[in-house]
Amino acid sequence: MDSRVNEQYAAGHLPAAQNIPHADLRDKLDRLDPSLPVITYCNKGVTGNATQNILLNHNFKNVYNLSGGFQFYDATTED
Template sequence: MFEQGIHLSPETYRDLDGTVQRLDVREPWEYDLARIPGAVLIPLGELADRVGELDPSRPVAAYCHHGTRSLYALRFLQGAGFKDLAHLAGGIDAYSRMDPTVPRY
């Protein structure tokens, strides 16, 4: 699905279809401040213990605040056998600049 590489623009992330698992790897306090609808929250530090909550047969598109933690999440998921992976370049910060209904922090 992610033929153009692993870095998704905010517009592309917004327009993902329902087959993609949206993964938020930020901390709960960050999630409480701002979130993208439809994403499951699994903080990066819990991903190894909770990876079973994700379906490896479906694409995963991760995000964090600025994009660094989501890249680490993709590396972990790739090692766990996930194949179709991408992340939101610039994180939720970039997304909130595109969508003013998502607060910036």
């Protein structure tokens, strides 16, 4: 789950990532299946971690945060 704003998501994101900005997450929790595993991320990791905590506090069980965020992932995938 990409927790960045829509413009950041549009500029690049992980394959198959669903974009739900952190600010909108509480309003969209009913659209998510708490039984499925979720990986959260943002640019650097802080907002992704906050998103992870919201999900955990709403009884999602398999929630992980991409340490370092998209910038770290993107840096590791360049040739």
